[in-house]
Amino acid sequence: SAVDIVDDLAAAIAARDAEVGAYLSHDLAAAREAAAAADLSLPLGGIPIALKDNINVTGQPCTCGSRFLASGYTAPYDAGVTERLKRSGAVLFGRTNLDEFAMGSATENSALQLTRNPRDLSRIAGGSSGGSAAAVAADLAIAALGSDTGGSIRQPASHCGVVGLKPSYGRVSRYGLVAFASSLDQIGPLTKSVEDAALLLQAIAGEDQRDSTCLKVPVPDYSAELGKGVAGLRLGIPREYFGEGIDPEVRARVEAAAKRLQDQGAELVDISLPHTEHAVATYYIIAPAEASSNLSRFDGIRYGKRADQPADLAALYQRSREEGFGPEVKRRIILGTYVLSSGYYDAYYSRAQKVRTLIRKDFENAFGQVDAILTPVAPGPARKIGEFADDPLHEYLSDIFTLAPNLAGLCAISVPCGTVASGEGTELPVGLQILAPHLGESTLLRVAKAAE
Numbered sequence: 501s502a503v504d505i506v507d508d509l510a511a512a513i514a515a516r517d518a519e520v521g522a523y524l525s526h527d528l529a530a531a532r533e534a535a536a537a538a539d540l541s542l543p544l545g546g547i548p549i550a551l552k553d554n555i556n557v558t559g560q561p562c563t564c565g566s567r568f569l570a571s572g573y574t575a576p577y578d579a580g581v582t583e584r585l586k587r588s589g590a591v592l593f594g595r596t597n598l599d600e601f602a603m604g605s606a607t608e609n610s611a612l613q614l615t616r617n618p619r620d621l622s623r624i625a626g627g628s629s630g631g632s633a634a635a636v637a638a639d640l641a642i643a644a645l646g647s648d649t650g651g652s653i654r655q656p657a658s659h660c661g662v663v664g665l666k667p668s669y670g671r672v673s674r675y676g677l678v679a680f681a682s683s684l685d686q687i688g689p690l691t692k693s694v695e696d697a698a699l700l701l702q703a704i705a706g707e708d709q710r711d712s713t714c715l716k717v718p719v720p721d722y723s724a725e726l727g728k729g730v731a732g733l734r735l736g737i738p739r740e741y742f743g744e745g746i747d748p749e750v751r752a753r754v755e756a757a758a759k760r761l762q763d764q765g766a767e768l769v770d771i772s773l774p775h776t777e778h779a780v781a782t783y784y785i786i787a788p789a790e791a792s793s794n795l796s797r798f799d800g801i802r803y804g805k806r807a808d809q810p811a812d813l814a815a816l817y818q819r820s821r822e823e824g825f826g827p828e829v830k831r832r833i834i835l836g837t838y839v840l841s842s843g844y845y846d847a848y849y850s851r852a853q854k855v856r857t858l859i860r861k862d863f864e865n866a867f868g869q870v871d872a873i874l875t876p877v878a879p880g881p882a883r884k885i886g887e888f889a890d891d892p893l894h895e896y897l898s899d900i901f902t903l904a905p906n907l908a909g910l911c912a913i914s915v916p917c918g919t920v921a922s923g924e925g926t927e928l929p930v931g932l933q934i935l936a937p938h939l940g941e942s943t944l945l946r947v948a949k950a951a952e
């Protein structure tokens with residue numbers, strides 16, 4: 501029964517989450533009641549779903565992994581995806597760890613807790629949706645939602661060995677998702693299988709008038725296409741994603757996955773996405789620029805933290821932000837404010853927008869020749885916790901394969917495609933990234949199912 505499922509989860513969380521650190525909070529007693537009352541005839545009737553802690557659920561905390569919101573903020577309303585999950589019968593029982601305001605690639609930027617990779621506890625779970633990925637991988641959740649601005653669903657999914665889907669820009673409402681970079685953010689599922697990803701996407705996709713970027717277009721039946729196979733499909737292999745800097749074993753696993761799709765009748769086509777090398781620089785101008793604007797709402801007055809005994813109003817703003825935000829968030833705000841400031845706007849922000857258009861056109865050209873594109877998700881497997889701790893640039897560079905799909909608004913998925921040996925007795929998962937055109941989720945899921 502649905503109550504048994506919640507009880508099993510509660511037992512698993514009690515046994516294992518102390519070492520994994522996937523959850524920031526949960527309410528299993530309330531979940532048990534919700535499960536008992538659930539309408540099992542609904543698509544997700546009685547199924548517990550974990551949510552990244554930057555998605556609002558009425559009455560639950562929403563810390564964003566930040567001290568700013570950890571001091572007592574509770575959500576006064578449901579996000580669009582929360583409403584849709586509830587309407588589908590899901591039980592929303594727990595909140596997963598993340599890099600502060602979703603800024604990072606390891607979940608090490610969470611101000612609240614460390615999340616470890618369940619496949620090897622000495623390693624990162626990836627990020628920023630590291631808690632969601634670790635929860636699903638460690639059987640501490642059946643499925644979870646994350647958010648993806650530049651890889652935050654796909655990269656932790658790849659590192660933990662689960663499926664992670666970033667929907668096309670506009671496919672899923674972001675109403676009630678705490679905004680990081682509004683022209684890039686999307687909410688999507690992390691699941692144990694491609695079939696589950698299709699079911700969750702079905703539940704959360706569709707129009708929402710409260711998010712003006714959310715598209716009013718019909719939602720196809722995603723599960724219907726899953727079994728169609730890849731015979732006759734053309735799959736692009738972009739040479740820029742298989743060159744220098746990628747771990748040779750990771751490359752071998754991704755190439756073997758491509759070969760298996762070829763064996764099932766797909767045609768592999770060499771393609772070029774010539775502006776790939778500029779994706780990191782472009783993203784790390786646009787995302788911080790938008791973040792600096794979005795995070796101005798954290799002023800010490802409206803949400804969460806408020807500094808004690810400020811001398812005046814300016815001191816209230818300054819000290820609340822100084823005390824509330826962690827180092828990576830401050831770095832992004834400074835970077836973003838700089839690239840938007842008069843005198844630098846044309847040299848940085850406006851130029852980055854032009855390069856963004858070139859990156860988008862690369863994909864438009866490619867999708868004139870192929871149905872989907874195959875790439876690695878990350879240049880290497882999950883690294884050790886603490887490695888590169890004071891090297892943000894190294895961290896930014898590791899996002900090289902996941903940023904361009906967000907800049908272009910495409911849909912993308914990470915599917916496990918094998919493991920590499922760590923040399924210390926553990927096997928580290930590797931993800932295959934599949935990209936499809938804007939609103940091409942049906943094709944994306946069909947290829948993913950064949951690759952699974």
Ligand code: GLN
Binds near residue numbers: 603604628653680
């Ligand atoms: N790692 C990227 C960043 O730090 C992407 C994060 C995300 O997708 N939320 O900005």
